Amino acid sequence: MKNFSNYTDYDKKDNLHFESKAVHGALGTEPLTGAVSMPIFQAVTYRHPALGESTGFAYSRLENPTRQELERTMAILEGGIKAFAFSSGQAANMAVFSLLNPGDHVLLSDDIYGGTFRIIGDVFGKYGIEHTYVEMDDLDAVKAAIKPNTKMFFVETPTNPMMKVADIQALSEIAKSVGALMVVDNTFLTPYFQNPLKLGADIVTHSSTKYLGGHNDTLSGIVVVKDNEEIAEKIHVHIKSHGSQLAPMDCWLLLRGIKTLPVRMDRHNENAKKVAEWLRTQPKVKKVYYVGFEDHKDYATTIKQTRGFGGMISFTVDSFETVQKILRNVDMIMFAESLGGTETLITYPTTQTHEDTPKDVKEKLGITDRFLRMSVGIENVEDIIADLDRAMNS
Template sequence: MFNMHATTQLLHSIPVDPQTGAIAVPIYQTSTFVQDAPGINRGFDYSRSNNPTRQELEKIVAKLEGGTTGAAFASGLAAIDAVIKLLESGDEIIAVDDIYGGAFRLFEKVYKKFGITVNYVDTTDLGAINRAITSKTKLIWLESPTNPTLKISDIRAVAEIAHRYGILLCVDNTFASPILQQPLKLGADIVVHSATKYIGGHSDVIAGLVVTREEAIGTQIKFYQNACGAVLGPFDSFLLIRGLETLPLRIAQHSRNAATIAQYLESHPLVDKVFYPGLTSHPQHGLARQQQKDFGGVISFSLRTDTEAAAISLVTNTTLFHLAESLGGVKSLVSHPASMTHKSIDAATRKAAGVKDSLIRLSVGLEDPTDLINDLETALAIVQATQSENGIAQQLHHC
């Protein structure tokens, strides 16, 4: 058999239905399955425990990430929740300091009261990780790239540290997707995705995925999936399979568009700093080149006027960039992390992790990049005009 390219392998890992020849995976919209005798079935008994559509999705994603076991959940947070259930009271987690607000809320408002504590460190600093490890550390939690300042952690090096101490390493691979990065092949034990984002790709489904390197850990995750019940339904599973079919093409275009826009923003006089791993100015640009195939479709940037008012002025004056939560869809989105995705994190912690009041996050879609730049140019001009008016008003006040 000849060697196939990754895109071809992905498309043909989605099976033709052996019963009917349907080229799309059928939606088994059923809650239960008729048994031949008590306890004797055809591989399925109840759709919370297993469902043919969800099973195909889980197989495809496990193969795409290079893992043994996949599990699909009702949301990205449900996927994270299943991973944390591997721990026990008294265990500690080392987590990236620039963490998604929902994960922070889950760690601090839910699991902390059950005796699981989290130490937040800059995981780009291997020394900081080493110093944070204690005898109680059982899990290292990475996002790479992080949400929202797009820090890149050395997954292979962190995996070596984790395994030296018998610690599990989990990587949230949402921003890169399995097309650009496969953390399990770099040594991670577990990968999670908010499949709502790039894997779904059309802003029409909420879903989460867990993939494990070892079958034993995967068996534990599957147990929690069934026991706790936060499973992905058949139709949503179908939507993710459909999204996977175009994922390589979409990721390539997202990345091209984002690179063009990041270069534009870096040259704009109102922009203070651009966070995008594809820029040579990014502190981990070289590392990103090593462990990612491209740089993705998310950009964050801060304004020279570091105020919430300036940022809100921008995000409320774009037309093609819609102001909304989430990312990874075909249409471009803009958000203000401090008041949206990361509002559950207290201001001091948020700012220490680099999430300034003026930070803006873009999810660059599949529109023509020239149109997107024109949209940002208009919004930035409004911000500049507002600042000029405020400056004149202050001068008149002092007169």
Template structure:
């Protein structure tokens, strides 16, 4: 089954009880039991809900995994996955991860006795150097947020298996339409489904998919025990969004390519980060590993003042947190999504005060290009 067909027919495309072509919103907290311990698969909606279950089967199918899980936010999904670790464990993470991931690793996991080390996961020697006897997992964001670095998933899958570590991949930027990390050897995939999977700026959600049933049982125990589950209405919104994911991801990328071509010719723009550029350090890897380059671009305009001035002059780019929606969004990571990372660390990573990140929407490309050009040329 090809990818766009799978987006329509994957998972549970029909309600098994009524034949409805859209799985209903089961707005219910508890379920009638025929007798003690005898029920129709559901007993309490924190443990399982038919609408959420349909979404979880759907994302597992799309990510080519064994079992899927839906959470109340992307960070709730990441927290649940990190909860598979124990006090005394160590985890290695990509250095320029999303600020929320950095925050939970340095401000929450450390309280629980879990140690974290951040390295450039595009460089094997840095990963090797960070490995400790009590390392249990490697968490990779690829492409990264906001510098769009690309890590070799298949290569690291071989390495983690040789070291008996879990490989966890944040697949938010690429989505299962462009990239399937489990097929490349990863153990767990996570998503901020608030982004491309939802796609319409109307839901906050997180997803995780595992590659085997044993991991699935462990993660379901954590999900049920901690209770950060996604509600049925939001689960339904994600299923609706997923049906058009392929069309949207192609439109995002088509517009991104046009914008990158325009930005490359503007003297006010420095250091464009986009995996689709032949000059990108991991361009060939991105071509081999994924089916597309996505719709996120970051570039530098020199200073915080310049970045603020550029944003003020724009008409079609909305200044906002988040990304992956049908409308084009723009942000300054140093002051927004990555503000929780210390300034010295941001500078070390290259997340400068003048770095702008744009999430390219699906408007007419000509309008977006003209809007950016008039602002940057001014």
């Protein structure tokens, strides 16, 4: 039996550009057969050649060839030493927050996904983890919020759904100065547009359900560790003990999605810019939140640390009636939760993605009953704009 669990061909890909790395992954081909698409190893257990000998695999909760290929691919793309594939983005974040001990304090982006808000408050709060929400784009506010027991910064950039942008390098330096881990949720931009580990972050997380998968057909999460073997081992123990690994079929779907990630992200980026500019011309639209606008308050930070603006837009309209009209009348655009797929989706954050966020917090951020979030897909942009125009103005 051939052992390919320790193959190191993927270490030779440093000279390739991102697009080539995304297509060819870690091993590139399955070494036993030469299959150019990593097979779905739908096996739970693996036969050992003899006592004291192993193929490198024993039980799929511990290791699986399809999942291993995905994890090695993500480590390559994000520039880390180890990646872990989870059953959802929430499961990935659970593992990261599990690095904290009772009595530790974590700083989080004030404008954060509602599921993360729920995890840190309702779940880890009862285990003695303290937390503070802070505007991560305000470095003075971040410094003022640090406590002697601050052990982690958890940053979304751009944020969901207000599109705030945090300076990853500056925050990483502050975190290191107080001995805290710097964690960045890179879901919105992916490693194609943004590389937090190269900017100083210690850990990157993804809801890979979104752009990495890209087709709204698999629920998954990713964690990538930069260079700390001890942290990597703690997450390994967590995933092994909690049984929150991603199943082989879903790993294969993610690998397939990642192959077209650069092409898709370029189209998302191109379309979103045109849609955002069109929205600004509409009388019923009162404000558009899009990081690609030169007058966005964090634009200088964006162009310093990213190679694109992504496909996410939020906007406020003139009335709740306009919201109802848009959500009822969109046709090609779909009123649905989630983001990052090939299809354009529109979402109502106040009762969907941020349902668990307290009303006063939502209103302070600007998540009102007149607020919508759009994930711009890869359809023809003229069709996207025409559908929005008809839904809102006819």
